Amino acid sequence: MLDYKTTTFLTLCEQMNCRKTAEILHMTQPAVTQHIHALEESYGCLLFLYDHRALTKTPQAKMLEQHLLKVRYDEAHLKAQLQKSCVPDLRLGATKSIVDYMIAEKMIALVSSKQYRVHLLVDNTKALLQHIQHGTIDIAMVEGEFDKHMFGATLMQTEEYLGICAKNCPLAGREVTFEEAAGYHLMIQEDGSGTRTIFENQLKSHGKSLSSFADSAYISSFVVIKELVATGLGITFRYRSVASRDPRLAFFHIRGFPRTHDLYYVCLKDSHAENWIAALLSLDTISRADHSAGNVSNTAEEM
Numbered sequence: 001m002l003d004y005k006t007t008t009f010l011t012l013c014e015q016m017n018c019r020k021t022a023e024i025l026h027m028t029q030p031a032v033t034q035h036i037h038a039l040e041e042s043y044g045c046l047l048f049l050y051d052h053r054a055l056t057k058t059p060q061a062k063m064l065e066q067h068l069l070k071v072r073y074d075e076a077h078l079k080a081q082l083q084k085s086c087v088p089d090l091r092l093g094a095t096k097s098i099v100d101y102m103i104a105e106k107m108i109a110l111v112s113s114k115q116y117r118v119h120l121l122v123d124n125t126k127a128l129l130q131h132i133q134h135g136t137i138d139i140a141m142v143e144g145e146f147d148k149h150m151f152g153a154t155l156m157q158t159e160e161y162l163g164i165c166a167k168n169c170p171l172a173g174r175e176v177t178f179e180e181a182a183g184y185h186l187m188i189q190e191d192g193s194g195t196r197t198i199f200e201n202q203l204k205s206h207g208k209s210l211s212s213f214a215d216s217a218y219i220s221s222f223v224v225i226k227e228l229v230a231t232g233l234g235i236t237f238r239y240r241s242v243a244s245r246d247p248r249l250a251f252f253h254i255r256g257f258p259r260t261h262d263l264y265y266v267c268l269k270d271s272h273a274e275n276w277i278a279a280l281l282s283l284d285t286i287s288r289a290d291h292s293a294g295n296v297s298n299t300a301e302e303m
Helices: 004-015 018-025 029-043 059-082 096-101 104-113 125-134 178-182 194-205 222-230 273-302
Strands: 048-051 054-057 089-094 117-122 139-142 151-166 185-188 215-218 236-239 249-254 260-268
Touching (some): 004 059, 018 029, 089 096, 096 236, 125 139, 125 260, 151 273
Parallel strands (some): 089 139
Antiparallel strands (some): 048 054, 139 260, 151 236, 151 249
16 A cells, blocks of 8 residues: 555656645655655665756656556555445546547447446547546557556557548649648647657658648647648648548658557556456457448348
């Protein structure tokens, strides 16, 4: 079980500021320092260093943080089990693209199973990872980057990731050079969005950045982005599935850039949530089998 010293440690790991940690925990700053020193004496290592007046975690602190986050999560799960109602709570998170376009069948299978009381939080990748660390969700379905040392991850599915433009755009249906695409106005989502991070990393690997485009706009709503792109005011980059049903839009691919991207189930590494991911994967298998059977049935009816 966690005690007041480890609670102070985890809060400091999150805030990386002794004053803010003291305010959150209603303590004095010297008390925060005493708790950290007590842990350092107990474990026989330094946990934090000051580098140009900025607090940094030592490698040992990162190891301890990962362990204590898992302990805190598993302890909360155990408490829920001990006080358990008939149906356990399963707290999921997902990015908006995944929720709106990719998991309807998955959610139908999950709710229909009646094995869990399902909660679903929609947010960007960065925020969902923070919710996992805080223990407010069990599993996130994400498209963005994450720390594979901190989080356990299992492949959920692979999606095509392409350029999107208006149907009458000169780029439509083509493989183009980066220079051709960069001449257009780029519509991209807010910082912290998984789809934006994917594209920024692709650009970085080619020595480019968002500023390489003629102009850019940062818009949180993909519905708005889609409308702007459909009217020919710019281009964006997204999964094929989020725009494939809109007849006003077309796709293109930048030569040399990846055409696909993996989506993951993510949870705290080595925690109980990994068992729930296994359960979700088996539900996915059932859902895919039902979907395939439905397609066969529909084909037979059409014949």
